Amino acid sequence: MSRFERVRGRLRRAYESGRESVRADRRDVNDAPDEPRVASPATPGPVAPTSATVVGVEQPAALHTSTASRDDADVPHALRIGAAWSWRLIVIGVVTWSLIRIIGTIRIVIIPLAVALLLSALLAPAVGWLLKARFPRSLATGVVLVGGLAAVIGTLTLVVNEFIAGVPQLSDKSSEGVRQIQNWLKTGPLHLSDSQLNRYIDEAQGWINGNTSKFTSGALSTAATLAEVLTGTILVLFATFFFLRDGNRIWRFLVRLLPVAARWKVDDAGRASWSTLGAYVRATVLVAFIDAVGIGIFLVIFDIPFAFPLAALVFLGAFIPIVGAALSGVVAVLVALVDSGPVTALIILGVVIGVQQVEGHLLQPLIMGRAVAIHPLAVIIGIAAGVVLAGIAGALVAVPLIAVLNTAVRRLAARTVPDTPPDAVVVASQAP
Numbered sequence: 001m002s003r004f005e006r007v008r009g010r011l012r013r014a015y016e017s018g019r020e021s022v023r024a025d026r027r028d029v030n031d032a033p034d035e036p037r038v039a040s041p042a043t044p045g046p047v048a049p050t051s052a053t054v055v056g057v058e059q060p061a062a063l064h065t066s067t068a069s070r071d072d073a074d075v076p077h078a079l080r081i082g083a084a085w086s087w088r089l090i091v092i093g094v095v096t097w098s099l100i101r102i103i104g105t106i107r108i109v110i111i112p113l114a115v116a117l118l119l120s121a122l123l124a125p126a127v128g129w130l131l132k133a134r135f136p137r138s139l140a141t142g143v144v145l146v147g148g149l150a151a152v153i154g155t156l157t158l159v160v161n162e163f164i165a166g167v168p169q170l171s172d173k174s175s176e177g178v179r180q181i182q183n184w185l186k187t188g189p190l191h192l193s194d195s196q197l198n199r200y201i202d203e204a205q206g207w208i209n210g211n212t213s214k215f216t217s218g219a220l221s222t223a224a225t226l227a228e229v230l231t232g233t234i235l236v237l238f239a240t241f242f243f244l245r246d247g248n249r250i251w252r253f254l255v256r257l258l259p260v261a262a263r264w265k266v267d268d269a270g271r272a273s274w275s276t277l278g279a280y281v282r283a284t285v286l287v288a289f290i291d292a293v294g295i296g297i298f299l300v301i302f303d304i305p306f307a308f309p310l311a312a313l314v315f316l317g318a319f320i321p322i323v324g325a326a327l328s329g330v331v332a333v334l335v336a337l338v339d340s341g342p343v344t345a346l347i348i349l350g351v352v353i354g355v356q357q358v359e360g361h362l363l364q365p366l367i368m369g370r371a372v373a374i375h376p377l378a379v380i381i382g383i384a385a386g387v388v389l390a391g392i393a394g395a396l397v398a399v400p401l402i403a404v405l406n407t408a409v410r411r412l413a414a415r416t417v418p419d420t421p422p423d424a425v426v427v428a429s430q431a432p
Contacts, residue, residue, distance in 0.1 A: 100389070107390055112232040114397045116239035120247065121278040122285065123148055127244050141245040145237070159309045269411035276407040280400050288318030291325050291355055295332060298351045302344050304336050318359075320383060320395050326356060374402055 103110050123144050130140035186193075243250070255267050296311030304310070310332045317328030329352030337345035382402045386394030 104389065108228055108232060109235070111390055111393045111397070112235040113239055114401070115393070116236045116243055117277070118281055118397070118400060119148070119236070119240045120243035121274070121281045123240070123244060124247075124278060125282075137245055141241055144244065145241055149237075155312060159312050163306060163309050265412060269408045272411050273404045273408045277400055277404050280403050284319055287359055288315045288325075291315070291318045291359055294355045294358075295329060295348075295351060298348065299332060299336075302336065302340060302347065304332070304344070304348070305339055306335060310335065320399075324395075325359070326352070329356070374399065374406065378402055 126144045126147075127137075127140050130143060131137060135143070251267075251270060255263050255270070258266055292311040292315035295314050296307055299307035299310055310328075313328045313331060314325060317324035317326075329349075333345050333349045333352060336348040379399055379402070382398035383395045386396070386398030388394070390397070
């Protein structure tokens with residue numbers, strides 16, 4: 001190869017290298033994400049980057065990433081955020097209000113179902129024990145349900161019989177207590193005269209006579225709702241039986257109605273909520289039993305009448321946290337005041353307060369644990385709302401409902417993926 005051909009080859013290679021570098025620079029400029037290119041109305045030639053200034057063309061206003069138009073950009077950011085929160089909260093409030101109205105309309109069905117869920121959570125371990133002992137599912141459920149009914153009916157029978165037997169004695173003690181109160185009003189710091197006492201008594205009797213129609217109408221309405229109570233009781237029994245026997249199948253059916261992507265998450269939250277409900281109900285029963293035994297022992301020691309019925313009342317009242325056991329303890333204090341005088345009543349009052357302190361600071365944290373721990377303010381608000389919406393039944397259901405919702409919301413808000421169910425089948429998979 002001649003010297004001239006070697007020089008020409010070198011020049012050609014340098015020319016090709018320069019062209020390739022220019023092409024690479026053009027590709028980098030065209031593909032840059034932070035430099036989108038727009039057509040220039042001044043020159044119809046190649047497009048220019050947005051950073052270039054074009055004479056005679058108004059530059060577009062910079063928009064916030066959360067805005068979609070110039071109008072949104074002119075509204076302050078804080079106002080846009082507040083408006084977004086406001087309309088979402090309004091929608092949530094309307095939906096919640098509608099749900100409350102629907103529940104209030106069909107409360108004769110909702111309340112028995114809620115009570116049935118509580119009973120199912122309480123009796124489910126007993127059904128599990130019988131199933132491990134090779135009992136058929138229907139037979140195990142029937143045995144547990146009949147045994148629970150027998151225990152409740154037997155306890156009510158004992159309470160009613162003791163109450164009937166002690167009414168005459170308590171009536172005599174009540175008359176004596178009323179006379180002691182009258183003497184204290186005369187000789188005590190008030191120094192009321194006989195004419196003042198008679199006037200107050202006449203006013204009280206006039207108030208009772210004037211409100212007799214209200215009392216009578218209330219009694220008639222109570223009698224009218226006897227059919228509803230009977231219907232609700234039957235619904236509770238049937239629902240409890242089927243919840244205990246077919247609870248898993250019912251839950252799986254409900255989960256299958258949801259989108260596939262949400263099934264595992266909802267199933268995990270639902271099963272965790274059911275565990276919380278069971279733990280809450282069993283812990284409440286144990287705490288109520290301890291309260292009833294503690295107060296009942298002191299009632300027996302001080303020979304207070306109706307010791308067993310009052311202990312049973314404390315047991316039932318303890319199912320309404322904070323409020324129920326205190327109110328039932330007040331009844332025991334009043335009976336002690338009528339029967340044995342103020343000193344014994346003060347002692348019983350101290351016993352009730354002491355039992356409440358032991359329950360609140362030792363039994364509930366130790367037995368219930370952190371899984372169902374609820375702030376006292378939430379308990380009080382829930383009980384008040386339950387009483388307003390559904391009376392005593394609402395107060396009974398409010399706190400376990402709050403505990404269940406607390407667990408469900410925490411599970412649904414968690415970012416962890418639920419464990420794979422043991423019966424899950426992998427249809428297809430891809431190698432990493």
